[in-house]
Amino acid sequence: MSHDHSSLFPEVMPAAPEKATLEGKNKFFGQWFFLGGETVLFASLFGTYLALKNSTAGGPSTDELFGLGLVFLMTMLLLTSSLTSVYAMYHMRNNDFKKMYLWLGITGLLGIGFLACEIYEFAHYITEYGFSFRSSAFGSAFYALVGFHGGHVLFGICWLTTLLIRNAKRGLNLYNAPKFNTFSLFWHFIDVVWVFIFTVVYLMGKVG
Amino acid sequence: MTDNSNDQTEVFKRQKSKEEMQRQLISFGLMIVFTLIAFAIVATDTVDRIYILPILFIMAIVQAGFQFYYFMHLKDKGHEMPALLIYGGVWAAFLTLAGLMVISWW
Numbered sequence: 001m002s003h004d005h006s007s008l009f010p011e012v013m014p015a016a017p018e019k020a021t022l023e024g025k026n027k028f029f030g031q032w033f034f035l036g037g038e039t040v041l042f043a044s045l046f047g048t049y050l051a052l053k054n055s056t057a058g059g060p061s062t063d064e065l066f067g068l069g070l071v072f073l074m075t076m077l078l079l080t081s082s083l084t085s086v087y088a089m090y091h092m093r094n095n096d097f098k099k100m101y102l103w104l105g106i107t108g109l110l111g112i113g114f115l116a117c118e119i120y121e122f123a124h125y126i127t128e129y130g131f132s133f134r135s136s137a138f139g140s141a142f143y144a145l146v147g148f149h150g151g152h153v154l155f156g157i158c159w160l161t162t163l164l165i166r167n168a169k170r171g172l173n174l175y176n177a178p179k180f181n182t183f184s185l186f187w188h189f190i191d192v193v194w195v196f197i198f199t200v201v202y203l204m205g206k207v208g
Numbered sequence: 209m210t211d212n213s214n215d216q217t218e219v220f221k222r223q224k225s226k227e228e229m230q231r232q233l234i235s236f237g238l239m240i241v242f243t244l245i246a247f248a249i250v251a252t253d254t255v256d257r258i259y260i261l262p263i264l265f266i267m268a269i270v271q272a273g274f275q276f277y278y279f280m281h282l283k284d285k286g287h288e289m290p291a292l293l294i295y296g297g298v299w300a301a302f303l304t305l306a307g308l309m310v311i312s313w314w
Contacts (some may be wrong), residue, residue, distance in 0.1 A: 015221055019286075032290035036297030043301030047308030072247050079243065083236045086279050090229055094222065185280055192275045198243075199268040203250045207260050 008174045013095045018181035020174050027178045028185075035189045042193050045148060046200060049141040053205070057136035060129050062205030071202045074117045075194065078153075081110035082191040085184045092180055097172040100180065104164060107187065111157045118150045142201070149197055152190050159183055235278040242267045 007021075014020040019028055053062060088103035122143070125131040133143040160183055167176045246267050249255045255263065277283040282291055 029289060029293075032293045036293040039294065039297035040300045040304055043304040044308070047305045050305075051308050051312035068247060068251055072243075075243055075247075076240075079236075079239060082275065082279060083232075086229075086232050086236075090225060090232075093225055188275050188279045191279075192272045195268050195271045195275070199246065199264050203246055203264050204261060206250050207257065207264075 005175070010174065013172070014174075015093065017092065017095070017172070017174055017177035019178070021178070024174065024178035024181075027182050031182045031185050035185065038189065038193075042145075042148075042196075045141075045145040046196065049145045049201065052137040052141040055137035057138075059131055059136050059139065062138075062201075063208055065125060065129060065131060066202050066205050068202065068206065070117055070121055071198055074114050074121075075198050077110050077114040077117070078191050078194050081107045081114070082188055084110065085187045089181060089184050092172065092177060095172060100172065101164065101168075104160060104180070108157055108160045108164070111153055111160075111187075115150060115153050115157065118146070118153075122147075146197060146201065149190070149193050152193070156183070156187055156190060159186070232278050235274040239271050239274050242271050 018024050084103050084107045088100045088107060091097075091099040091103060131139055133139055163176075163179055163183060167179070170176060246264055249260060249263065276294065281287060282294070
């Protein structure tokens with residue numbers, strides 16, 4: 001390569017390696033801007049769900065459909081994965097590449113666990129209750145909202161896997177530190193959305 | 209900078225991030241507690257129906273606040289622009305929700 005990249009590999013890592021370069025700063029702002037947009041996108045899906053949740057077309061209601069046990073397990077998995085990603089960023093700032101990788105790996109595994117529960121949940125609704133995307137307006141709104149969140153989790157897992165494979169032999173430097181931090185912000189945001197899903201969809205669905 | 213002062217900076221840095229880690233662990237503990245309370249009041253059906261929805265909603269907002277301010281470092285300095293961006297998003301989200309609620313419930 002013709003460019004001089006030596007500035008990306010300093011002898012002493014700065015306190016905040018994710019924001020030490022212009023590209024890092026841009027990624028940081030860009031990601032927050034993106035998350036601001038995502039907030040609106042999820043708000044429109046939440047609004048649609050709230051408007052249509054009682055249009056069951058004779059199918060099962062939210063109270064009959066949802067079980068709290070599985071949702072509680074999913075909440076714990078995702079909340080814990082948020083903490084493990086905090087640990088990963090803690091080790092990134094202490095320039096401990098191996099520990100950062102360990103915690104990011106655990107984060108990914110917890111995410112896979114969450115996704116497996118969600119797939120089981122959807123399959124259960126379809127096979128036991130015949131409740132699908134097409135069965136009612138409630139069905140469409142439910143799968144659009146919860147499925148879109150699950151899609152974000154799936155995307156996050158693919159993103160993390162790619163990062164972990166691509167950077168496995170590089171060690172931590174100012175080129176890849178912003179990438180890990182950007183992923184971590186995304187992952188926390190997914191948990192924020194899930195907090196509102198378990199509250200608005202499942203818990204409030206149980207209350208009626 | 210001599211090696212000694214470099215070490216001190218390093219010690220200070222680690223001390224700071226250790227304190228930050230403690231705050232994040234407390235946030236995590238509180239989020240778990242809020243989640244447990246939310247599931248418990250719905251599962252046991254002990255709270256009056258009129259109060260359940262606002263209680264659940266307030267606890268969700270507090271949890272989201274912990275995520276944003278502690279886990280995503282929105283409270284740290286240098287986060288004025290991200291705060292503006294996310295609150296802009298929250299404002300537009302509020303308008304979207306209010307709009308959809310009004311046209312379906314009016």
